Amino acid sequence: MTHNTSAPARRLDDGDVRVLLLENIHTDGRDFLRGQGYQVETRDGALGEDELIEAIQGVHLLGLRSTTYLTEKVVEHASDLIGVGAFCIGTNQIDLAAASRAGIAVFNAPYSNTRSVVELAIAEIISLARRLHEKSTDMHRGVWNKSAQGSHEVRGRTLGIVGYGNIGSQLSVIAEALGLRVVFYDIDDKLALGNAQRCATLEELLAQSDVVSLHVDGRPNNAGFFGEEQFAQMKDRAMFLNLSRGIAVDTTALREHLESGHIAGAAIDVFPVEPKRQGDPFESDLRGLPNLILTPHVGGSTQEAQQDIGRFVASKLRSYAAYGSTSLSVNFPEMNLRAEEGRHRVAYVHQNAPGVLARINTLFGEHGVNIVGQQLATRGELGYAVTDVATEVGEDVLTALAAMPETIRVRHLS
Structure with missing residues (x-):
């Protein structure tokens, strides 16, 4: 698993989050994300690889269905992307290994249709x-x-x-x-x-x-x-x-x-x-x-199913972007998180190696950061540590975390 050399992500305010939804995703999903203050762009059809690379620049959350392929090449050109929602059951159109290496969480709708x-x-x-x-x-x-x-x-x-x-x-x-x-x-x-x-x-x-x-x-x-x-x-x-x-x-x-x-x-x-x-x-x-x-791939194409899928996957993308929750993610360690009032949160995606959590906590201690809550989960080669702290984390701390050899992605949340 390779190290992500992109700069540590500063906190994204809701109004800064950009979303791209493809392939006629139900309007309930679009409206939910816009209701969170996100900037949402929708396109009716699927995109080819080169089209997707161009469209995904500056995008933080991507929604697709079965005909747009998120390949390793696309992932390599998607430095701002943090989460992908497959608004369907299958995820074979997504290179899950490449997404994991880049610290991109993937969600789907395994039951809705x-x-x-x-x-x-x-x-x-x-x-x-x-x-x-x-x-x-x-x-x-x-x-x-x-x-x-x-x-x-x-x-x-x-x-x-x-x-x-x-x-x-x-x-x-x-x-x-x-x-x-x-x-x-x-x-x-x-x-x-x-x-x-x-x-x-x-x-x-x-x-x-x-x-x-x-x-x-x-x-x-x-x-x-x-x-x-x-x-x-x-x-x-x-x-x-x-x-x-x-x-x-x-x-x-x-x-x-x-x-x-x-x-x-x-x-x-x-x-x-x-x-x-x-x-x-x-x-x-x-x-x-x-x-x-x-029939033209309409097994799950009922108004009821598409409405439910739109709401379900959009809510998963929102929970990950805002709180770091990875509940029902298909490629990330499972962690069901909620907002914690009066706390700031650092989400750290890393290679699953011995001693990472100890080194994170040592780094926090050296920078005077007071930890008030912490969770760690692993899945295969991937580790995910979420730390709640008492005060906002400075740029120096994020930079130091990003420089650790096991780092894949760092996000500063609420």
């Missing part, structure tokens, strides 16, 4: 089973195709859930209430809810599932997770859903199995490459198949 994704999955399972999308297309073409052929109830069918996290487990409960039998597979040991049954292997799940719904995260080793081998193991005329990560599925293999009729139907909401802005052209080898529902 769970219900919305689950409801879309249920809707698509029923639509595929009843072939509603095909019948709607026929009607728009002026064709009256009133037939029960190929249409089925979902009751009594087996749903296989791959990935039993927040979304997968809630899908399990609602699917069972509709009369589906539920099996699931997860690499971690997860508690089965209701009557769901755990499968020891993915192969065991595929062999018995009438519907397979994918709910995995975006970690790099999930790229190509579901391909030709997995599709070939699915039951004849089974259905397939991916509302998780586009990189996880081999779309060429999916198309071949849909065209052959082995897979009866599929619904895909996420893609390996997605347009950056509203209205941009969408290209995919999955286009044009009648037994395939395509």
Whole structure:
């Protein structure tokens, strides 16, 4: 982990904090941050790497969704950035290691859109089973195709859930209430809810599932997770859903199995490459198949979910900027902090090495700083020490802290 050579951050008054929100983040998030006195700029679309480097100059807090990528190169050019909010579940679009090395805290919304994704999955399972999308297309073409052929109830069918996290487990409960039998597979040991049954292997799940719904995260080793081998193991005329990560599925293999009729139907909401802005052209080898529902990454795109995400992530960014709180941060040591009246606070991000706290306190003592409260937490190679003191800390103290070899970032708070 490298040492951050940027100057120690002086205290930022609320009116000095600059925020950049991208990709149509809900107005509740914007309004909350503006209500704190922050300078908030919003942009509708995603930004490419060079565009983001230009836009992020002087920005302290960044909000993005799934199509803007915070790469190591961007981080290297973002000397003022202290916090990033992913206004979504996933954080694979953010180089978390680079952010940690630069002392940038990252937050997301791991629970806010769970219900919305689950409801879309249920809707698509029923639509595929009843072939509603095909019948709607026929009607728009002026064709009256009133037939029960190929249409089925979902009751009594087996749903296989791959990935039993927040979304997968809630899908399990609602699917069972509709009369589906539920099996699931997860690499971690997860508690089965209701009557769901755990499968020891993915192969065991595929062999018995009438519907397979994918709910995995975006970690790099999930790229190509579901391909030709997995599709070939699915039951004849089974259905397939991916509302998780586009990189996880081999779309060429999916198309071949849909065209052959082995897979009866599929619904895909996420893609390996997605347009950056509203209205941009969408290209995919999955286009044009009648037994395939395509949606533009709208699993969590309900007004309720986006409103909740906007408020939740914005409040996390505010708490970190103002108080140093890292509650539910995806890359920083966890520390739930509140404002303390009559105190001043120094937040010190550092390499996790023996003796750092002792050296910090020795330095404070040498400069006559009286400590009234202190917390330390570590996470992997990263350490985070928050010290409350009786009087405002001078520039000489911040400079001395910044000069310590373990220092990544120093912030002087209230």
